Amino acid sequence: QKEVEQDPGPLSVPEGAIVSLNCTYSNSAFQYFMWYRQYSRKGPELLMYTYSSGNKEDGRFTAQVDKSSKYISLFIRDSQPSDSATYLCAMSPFSWNTGKLIFGQGTTLQVKP
Amino acid sequence: DTEVTQTPKHLVMGMTNKKSLKCEQHMGHRAMYWYKQKAKKPPELMFVYSYEKLSINESVPSRFSPECPNSSLLNLHLHALQPEDSALYLCASSQDTGEEADTQYFGPGTRLTVL
Numbered sequence: 001q002k003e004v005e006q007d008p009g010p011l012s013v014p015e016g017a018i019v020s021l022n023c024t025y026s027n028s029a030f031q032y033f034m035w036y037r038q039y040s041r042k043g044p045e046l047l048m049y050t051y052s053s054g055n056k057e058d059g060r061f062t063a064q065v066d067k068s069s070k071y072i073s074l075f076i077r078d079s080q081p082s083d084s085a086t087y088l089c090a091m092s093p094f095s096w097n098t099g100k101l102i103f104g105q106g107t108t109l110q111v112k113p
Numbered sequence: 114d115t116e117v118t119q120t121p122k123h124l125v126m127g128m129t130n131k132k133s134l135k136c137e138q139h140m141g142h143r144a145m146y147w148y149k150q151k152a153k154k155p156p157e158l159m160f161v162y163s164y165e166k167l168s169i170n171e172s173v174p175s176r177f178s179p180e181c182p183n184s185s186l187l188n189l190h191l192h193a194l195q196p197e198d199s200a201l202y203l204c205a206s207s208q209d210t211g212e213e214a215d216t217q218y219f220g221p222g223t224r225l226t227v228l
Contacts, residue, residue, distance in 0.1 A: 008153070032215045034215070034216065034217075036219075041201070041222075041224065042221055042222065043117075043119075043201075043203050043219040043220050043221045043222045044156065044203070044219045045219070046216060046217070046218060046219075049216050088155055088156075092215040099144050099146060099158075099161040099163070099168070099169065099207065099209070099215070099217075100158060100161070100169065101158075101215060101217060103155035103156060104155065105154070105155055106153075106154075106155055
């Protein structure tokens with residue numbers, strides 16, 4: 001079993017839809033959670049960063065962490081064709097864990113006009 | 114400014130060539146990373162430098178040789194590569210202290226093709 005599980009998709013939604021992207025993990029020590037967006041043939045771009053449980057909102061993006069269920073989510077409201085990309089979750093057990101992030105496999109999202 | 118730059122954008126090399134990838138950041142980060150990414154896979158960690166010293170080598174073959182000349186620069190020297198080494202090579206940087214120590218900022222990558 002992988003430490004972090006993420007459905008690779010692809011996920012296809014119409015423009016304007018609410019998108020829910022999810023990761024589950026097995027290591028209860030994870031405390032730092034990140035979401036990256038990666039466009040085709042580009043480097044990953046940090047979207048959201050959360051520490052421990054709770055929600056964090058930034059514009060159309062909301063990150064949720066449920067440590068009791070070992071489950072994290074990224075919600076995208078009013079999705080746009082420009083949101084079409086691969087979304088990677090990443091996590092770490094504590095601050096400066098030697099720099100090693102544990103990545104999910106990535107979910108490919110397509111938003112259709 | 115959260116920019117990490119990488120050169121070149123694309124590189125094609127033969128198996129007997131020697132080439133170098135370069136990475137630069139001016140965010141004052143003291144940790145820098147090299148990753149390798151194959152298509153439809155997440156980035157795979159290769160090396161970590163902390164305060165210009167190599168702190169992690171993920172059992173990378175010696176045909177990849179990292180170098181950190183100063184706190185802003187990171188190089189990856191390539192020699193006698195194999196076709197299976199063709200991939201997107203990503204550089205990243207982060208703080209190594211504080212709450213956001215694990216927040217890594219990635220460069221655009223160098224797309225390497227080995228013939």
